[in-house]
Amino acid sequence: SSELTQDPAVSVALGQTVRITCQGDSLRSYYASWYQQKPGQAPVLVIYGKNNRPSGIPDRFSGSSSGNTASLTITGAQAEDEADYYCNSRDSSGKGVFGGGTKLTVL
Amino acid sequence: EVQLVESGGGLVKPGGSLRLSCAASGFTFSSYSMNWVRQAPGKGLEWVSSISSSSSYIYYADSVKGRFTISRDNAKNSLYLQMNSLRAEDTAVYYCARDAYDLYAFDIWGQGTMVTVSS
Secondary structure, eight states, X not given: OOOBEEOSEEEEOTTSOEEEEEXXXXXXXXXXXXXEEOTTSOOEEEXXXXXXXXXTOOTTEEEEEETTEEEEEESSXXXXXXXXXXXXXXXXXXXXXXXXXXXXXXX | OOEEEEEOOEEEOTTOOEEEEEEEESSOGGGSEEEEEEEOTXXXXXXXXXXXXXXXXXXXXXXXXXXXXXXXXXXXXXXXXXXXXXXXXXXXXXXXXXXXXXXXXXXXXXXXXXXXXXX
């Protein structure tokens, strides 16, 4: 089965730029999606496809991909961006897979 | 309003069964693939199962294959997860989620329903 690997924790100073990465062989063939989850809440989709933001997601969130690595970039991080971030995709058999999640701290 | 509402969670003994339901409203349910995703207490998200819009394609995580069955009733705008032979490690919040673009991009999530497997 395919796996997606994320750094467990990342920190960023308020107003600075942070990149959260997701690695996995399946990302060479399929796009990653990114989710933000705050305590006690359901996840929220923030990036999907090549670099698409659902309605209502601030444009400081962007996505990119190179080889087996997908990245979520937050340009000008805000206090409200402090959350857990998850990537997900699919594998070649059609099954879904999530990364282990990255806890983002905004200092 | 586009909405997903899960129900059916609760406390069950190891080896027991439970059936989760997810009621969809505010969108054309029959046009979308749907998924179940779970989250154990204090842990990350785990994809559980997916079903295509017409039920033609169904997939399961290895951890639940042979024990869980996903199904849907497009006439009732409902998604289901039949869970049998439950184990302690199945304890989690179970979310249903809509795949808006068939990209495993889940744009709408329910509030989740808690399943606790314990003796």
